[in-house]
Amino acid sequence: MGYFDYITSAFAAVFTLGNLAFIFGGMLMGMVIGCIPGLSVTLGIILFLPLTYGIKDPSTAIISLLAVYVGGMYGGSISAITLNTPGTNSAIATTFDGYPLAKKGRVLQALDTSLFASSFGGIVGALLLLVLAAPIAAFVSKFTSVEYFSMAVLGISLLAGVSGNSLPKGILSGLFGILIACIGVDAVTGVSRFTFGVSILQFGIDMLPAMIALVALKQVVGKLAEFKVNGGKMEDANKIDKKGLSLSEAKSILPATALSTIIASFIGAMPGVGGGVAQFLCYNQAKQLSKHPEKFGKGSLEGIAAAESSNNAVVGSAMIPLMTMGIPGDGVTALLLGAFILHGMQPGPNMFTKQALQAYTIIVGCFVANLFLWPLGKVMTRAVAKVVQVKYTYLAPAIMLFCFAGAFAGTGNFKEMVFCAVLLVFSYLLKIMEIDAIPLLLGLILAKIMETNFVTAMMSYDRDYFIFFKRPISLIILVITVLLVWSMIRINKKVDALNEVQAEEINKMHNDLEAQEAC
Amino acid sequence: MKKTIKIKTNLLAGTVMGLFSVIMLLIMPTQVRLPMWDSGAPSPRIIPGICLVGILICSIILLVQSLVFHKEHIYEFVWENERKELLLIGALVVFVALTKTLGFIPAGILIFCAIQWYEGERKPLIYIYTLAMVVIVYFLFQNVFHVDLPAGILKGII
Numbered sequence: 001m002g003y004f005d006y007i008t009s010a011f012a013a014v015f016t017l018g019n020l021a022f023i024f025g026g027m028l029m030g031m032v033i034g035c036i037p038g039l040s041v042t043l044g045i046i047l048f049l050p051l052t053y054g055i056k057d058p059s060t061a062i063i064s065l066l067a068v069y070v071g072g073m074y075g076g077s078i079s080a081i082t083l084n085t086p087g088t089n090s091a092i093a094t095t096f097d098g099y100p101l102a103k104k105g106r107v108l109q110a111l112d113t114s115l116f117a118s119s120f121g122g123i124v125g126a127l128l129l130l131v132l133a134a135p136i137a138a139f140v141s142k143f144t145s146v147e148y149f150s151m152a153v154l155g156i157s158l159l160a161g162v163s164g165n166s167l168p169k170g171i172l173s174g175l176f177g178i179l180i181a182c183i184g185v186d187a188v189t190g191v192s193r194f195t196f197g198v199s200i201l202q203f204g205i206d207m208l209p210a211m212i213a214l215v216a217l218k219q220v221v222g223k224l225a226e227f228k229v230n231g232g233k234m235e236d237a238n239k240i241d242k243k244g245l246s247l248s249e250a251k252s253i254l255p256a257t258a259l260s261t262i263i264a265s266f267i268g269a270m271p272g273v274g275g276g277v278a279q280f281l282c283y284n285q286a287k288q289l290s291k292h293p294e295k296f297g298k299g300s301l302e303g304i305a306a307a308e309s310s311n312n313a314v315v316g317s318a319m320i321p322l323m324t325m326g327i328p329g330d331g332v333t334a335l336l337l338g339a340f341i342l343h344g345m346q347p348g349p350n351m352f353t354k355q356a357l358q359a360y361t362i363i364v365g366c367f368v369a370n371l372f373l374w375p376l377g378k379v380m381t382r383a384v385a386k387v388v389q390v391k392y393t394y395l396a397p398a399i400m401l402f403c404f405a406g407a408f409a410g411t412g413n414f415k416e417m418v419f420c421a422v423l424l425v426f427s428y429l430l431k432i433m434e435i436d437a438i439p440l441l442l443g444l445i446l447a448k449i450m451e452t453n454f455v456t457a458m459m460s461y462d463r464d465y466f467i468f469f470k471r472p473i474s475l476i477i478l479v480i481t482v483l484l485v486w487s488m489i490r491i492n493k494k495v496d497a498l499n500e501v502q503a504e505e506i507n508k509m510h511n512d513l514e515a516q517e518a519c
Numbered sequence: 520m521k522k523t524i525k526i527k528t529n530l531l532a533g534t535v536m537g538l539f540s541v542i543m544l545l546i547m548p549t550q551v552r553l554p555m556w557d558s559g560a561p562s563p564r565i566i567p568g569i570c571l572v573g574i575l576i577c578s579i580i581l582l583v584q585s586l587v588f589h590k591e592h593i594y595e596f597v598w599e600n601e602r603k604e605l606l607l608i609g610a611l612v613v614f615v616a617l618t619k620t621l622g623f624i625p626a627g628i629l630i631f632c633a634i635q636w637y638e639g640e641r642k643p644l645i646y647i648y649t650l651a652m653v654v655i656v657y658f659l660f661q662n663v664f665h666v667d668l669p670a671g672i673l674k675g676i677i
Contacts, residue, residue, distance in 0.1 A: 054664050191554055191563045192551075232638065393638050394648060397631040397649050421615040433594075
């Protein structure tokens with residue numbers, strides 16, 4: 001089968017009643033989770049993951065998780081606009097103009113702008129994935145176990161390098177993840193490693209309880225504790241009016257939307273960057289090129305469009321390194337990599353030869369989810385926005401119960417719940433030490449790939465430990481690793497500084513706006 | 520005024536993880552025994568060994584950053600706030616322990632109702648909702664996902 005045959009078959013596979021139901025369900029859940037401040041898209045994906053166990057077709061399972069990702073990215077803007085609190089990190093820049101516009105009583109216009117830009121960015125990002133995935137995968141397919149090992153090193157190093165506030169802590173976290181994955185019986189030699197005589201450690205620690213404890217439960221517990229600290233007070237959300245985005249306004253924001261989409265698609269495709277960085281760069285670029293830069297921070301439609309198109313464009317483009325090379329672009333795609341593995345798929349070039357139809361079905365599914373974001377958002381935003389006002393004590397028990405039940409469902413063994421509890425305690429220690437858990441999770445997920453390829457390389461090259469530096473492509477990958485980590489740290493520092501200056505300016509403007517209102 | 524402890528996270532992480540890696544490196548020969556015969560595969564100690572040495576190096580870098588260059592990230596530990604989070608984590612640990620003995624539904628009802636009480640909820644509706652959520656999640660997993668969560672003392676009844 002050729003490329004176009006696969007695409008045609010993939011469209012046919014996606015447009016089934018079941019798949020469409022999962023896409024809509026996933027997007028709706030993503031919107032709900034994404035719009036709740038403090039809960040991230042990663043939590044949405046982890047909550048949805050156990051629901052996908054019963055799905056026979058792995059591509060349907062992954063598409064539904066991608067739908068959560070797409071919906072969550074847009075959902076983050078709902079609370080950013082109505083509450084001035086971003087639902088997700090990727091929606092921080094949306095508060096800059098979304099909230100001032102909402103304060104002027106034009107909530108629906110702000111939400112419509114966000115929806116339009118999110119859909120536009122998402123569709124272009126997914127199209128890019130559709131076009132670029134196959135040629136990149138074809139190039140990467142020439143790699144041997146030596147190059148794959150180096151690629152895994154690249155993946156972990158990049159995420160470790162850009163996560164949190166310290167490079168040594170990021171690397172330490174990634175290495176700790178690999179170490180945790182070593183617990184249990186070694187598949188090659190049959191030797192037990194770090195089991196300390198505890199029988200439940202013989203089978204190792206699965207990635208699902210780790211994901212649940214270190215990301216989902218940690219977030220929910222933190223949020224619930226914050227709720228208690230605040231005395232259960234809820235902020236008042238702005239009510240949604242009836243005047244949406246007109247056609248002429250949509251045309252006026254098109255250049256900013258298109259520009260941000262292009263920049264974010266490029267940034268998102270670089271492993272280790274993600275939507276958090278893309279939004280600030282795009283917002284700043286749109287402001288510089290706008291005919292009305294003075295309106296930015298005061299309710300500019302272009303500002304909302306720039307921020308929102310960028311974070312949704314990243315969804316598709318971040319899937320490029322994940323699907324073609326098996327390297328996640330950010331925390332969300334790291335969890336998606338885990339989901340791929342749990343469903344018996346190994347992202348990378350082999351997926352485009354051995355599981356080609358499934359790979360293209362996933363890509364087309366991502367495109368279709370972005371395509372349906374606009375109609376779903378138009379119908380459901382008003383209802384979803386009400387979740388922002390639901391007391392956290394209603395949401396938290398349901399999420400936590402689902403987390404524990406989901407962890408148990410992984411293998412049907414009680415030990416998964418025990419691991420969840422232990423890792424939850426451990427996550428608190430990580431918090432106190434300010435060590436980011438995402439590189440740890442990535443280490444845990446990539447450890448098996450790393451070790452398998454390491455062992456294969458050693459057996460193929462007679463235990464030559466320098467083979468990773470002798471083979472040219474592997475050496476290039478390792479050099480790129482060092483260069484990229486170095487440059488990413490520099491870029492992130494610049495963006496952080498830019499972000500700080502912008503956030504200060506915007507906060508000042510917001511305060512002035514509120515002071516004027518009070519007068 | 521709330522009591523705040525300023526934790527030097529580079530120093531803490533460097534010390535804790537450094538000690539951890541040294542201890543693990545020392546006990547590795549007893550915890551990862553070498554195979555009885557040579558299969559041609561590399562030693563099972565290699566990957567964990569590289570990780571532990573890497574953790575040790577990162578810990579030393581963190582300690583040098585903290586003690587020599589005085590470069591620190593400060594975590595403000597406000598006991599009043601942290602206590603709440605620790606209590607919630609403790610409650611979830613107890614929930615898991617009780618699930619083993621009492622089962623998912625009784626443990627869920629006990630712990631999550633206790634959490635609601637702790638959060639200051641006093642209206643009966645939220646307790647009814649919590650109880651319903653425990654039962655719904657149990658039966659959702661049992662009947663839709665075909666996963667039998669621990670029934671505990673209710674075994675034979677549900």
